[in-house]
Amino acid sequence: MKITEPKFDEQEIRLLRQCLDSKWVTQGPMTGEFERLFAARHRVDHALATTSCTAALHLAVLALGLKPGDEVVVPAFTWVTSAHCAEYVGAKAVFADVEEDTFNLDPAALEAAITKRTRAVVAVHLFGLAARMDDIMAIARKHDLAVIEDAACAVGTTYRGIPVGGIGTIGCFSFHPRKVITTGEGGMVTTNRAELAERIRSLRNHGATGVAPGDDPSKPYTMSTFNQLGYNLRLSDIQAAVGIAQMDKLDGLLAERLQRAQNYSTLLCEIEEIVSPSAPEGSGHSYQSYVIRLRDGDRGRRNSVMDHLAAHDIQTRPGTHAVHRLGFYAQKYGLRPEDFPVAANCEDTSITLPIFPGMTDADQQRVVDCLRRALRA
Ligand SMILES: Cc1ncc(COP(=O)(O)O)c(C=O)c1O
Numbered sequence: 001m002k003i004t005e006p007k008f009d010e011q012e013i014r015l016l017r018q019c020l021d022s023k024w025v026t027q028g029p030m031t032g033e034f035e036r037l038f039a040a041r042h043r044v045d046h047a048l049a050t051t052s053c054t055a056a057l058h059l060a061v062l063a064l065g066l067k068p069g070d071e072v073v074v075p076a077f078t079w080v081t082s083a084h085c086a087e088y089v090g091a092k093a094v095f096a097d098v099e100e101d102t103f104n105l106d107p108a109a110l111e112a113a114i115t116k117r118t119r120a121v122v123a124v125h126l127f128g129l130a131a132r133m134d135d136i137m138a139i140a141r142k143h144d145l146a147v148i149e150d151a152a153c154a155v156g157t158t159y160r161g162i163p164v165g166g167i168g169t170i171g172c173f174s175f176h177p178r179k180v181i182t183t184g185e186g187g188m189v190t191t192n193r194a195e196l197a198e199r200i201r202s203l204r205n206h207g208a209t210g211v212a213p214g215d216d217p218s219k220p221y222t223m224s225t226f227n228q229l230g231y232n233l234r235l236s237d238i239q240a241a242v243g244i245a246q247m248d249k250l251d252g253l254l255a256e257r258l259q260r261a262q263n264y265s266t267l268l269c270e271i272e273e274i275v276s277p278s279a280p281e282g283s284g285h286s287y288q289s290y291v292i293r294l295r296d297g298d299r300g301r302r303n304s305v306m307d308h309l310a311a312h313d314i315q316t317r318p319g320t321h322a323v324h325r326l327g328f329y330a331q332k333y334g335l336r337p338e339d340f341p342v343a344a345n346c347e348d349t350s351i352t353l354p355i356f357p358g359m360t361d362a363d364q365q366r367v368v369d370c371l372r373r374a375l376r377a
Contacts, residue, residue, distance in 0.1 A: 070091040076339075100293075127277070260364065263361065264276065268371075
């Protein structure tokens with residue numbers, strides 16, 4: 001059994017055919033429609049499609065003008081690019097520990113990590129669970145920080161009923177195939193601030209800043225000018241065609257994930273050694289991943305459980321990385337594994353169980369039975 005798989009049907013095929021028949025395959029009308037649907041669903045003024053969430057995070061730090069000497073607080077348990085984005089522009093990723101029960105940034109650790117050089121915080125909604133945005137936003141306001149919501153896993157997640165991605169300064173989403181909806185690779189930047197959207201629109205398109213004053217845009221020889229250094233981080237219309245079809249499925253996909261997650265939690269509740277994911281009051285969960293922890297476990301025991309599941313053809317993965325232990329950050333900043341003990345423990349004891357659209361009760365029962373046997377072995 002695979003850890004996940006996307007859901008496609010005739011709708012993706014139809015829109016792909018429409019895109020190919022139109023002969024317009026780079027960023028164009030399909031991307032515009034995908035952005036419009038995404039912005040409406042996440043209740044933001046601006047949504048800009050990109051090649052990945054990593055590209056979205058890169059565009060976010062560029063648009064915010066982060067630079068060498070600046071510090072960005074990042075949870076120590078996350079995907080590596082939540083931190084890399086700060087380093088791309090020469091700023092410093094400063095880690096803060098997470099909460100064991102939610103895997104998300106601990107607001108007290110965020111506050112403790114702030115120095116006079118701190119300019120931003122990356123609030124990760126890990127595995128689809130909304131971070132404690134009330135606390136994070138209050139701390140950000142107090143210290144005048146930008147809030148980048150890393151919502152890679154959190155398409156459709158809400159916090160106190162508000163979709164994530166429009167609560168902080170900028171939101172960044174992923175459409176990698178392990179995410180709630182997919183375009184193969186792809187991402188989206190969201191914001192309610194027109195000047196940031198304008199900068200991002202230009203930065204993702206080589207730094208193009210429109211026709212120079214005095215030039216006639218109707219002339220065949222008139223080209224855009226480039227007043228800033230930019231990149232090519234545009235999503236193609238081929239991918240956007242898939243994205244439009246996926247947006248139509250979003251509510252159904254979220255409902256199915258929620259139902260599967262609730263079923264897992266019911267099946268797992270009598271297994272004393274397993275801690276199921278929990279959501280604090282107000283935090284919605286997309287269950288992009290269903291990640292359990294072994295209570296009082298360690299890496300060796302966790303690995304033996306995963307080996308047992310693999311031997312029975314059930315694919316699993318650790319939750320994600322304790323990023324401060326990865327070579328790049330450990331060496332660059334002299335970080336020790338014990339510096340962020342909760343993140344280290346989350347990496348060592350977490351297991352992502354299979355969850356995907358079309359999963360059956362029997363599939364889930366097989367996973368749980370196998371897990372029970374693995375724990376007894
Ligand atoms: C929390 C988080 N941030 C960022 C990313 C990067 O997303 P992408 O693969 O679209 O660049 C991921 C991907 O797994 C993620 O989980």
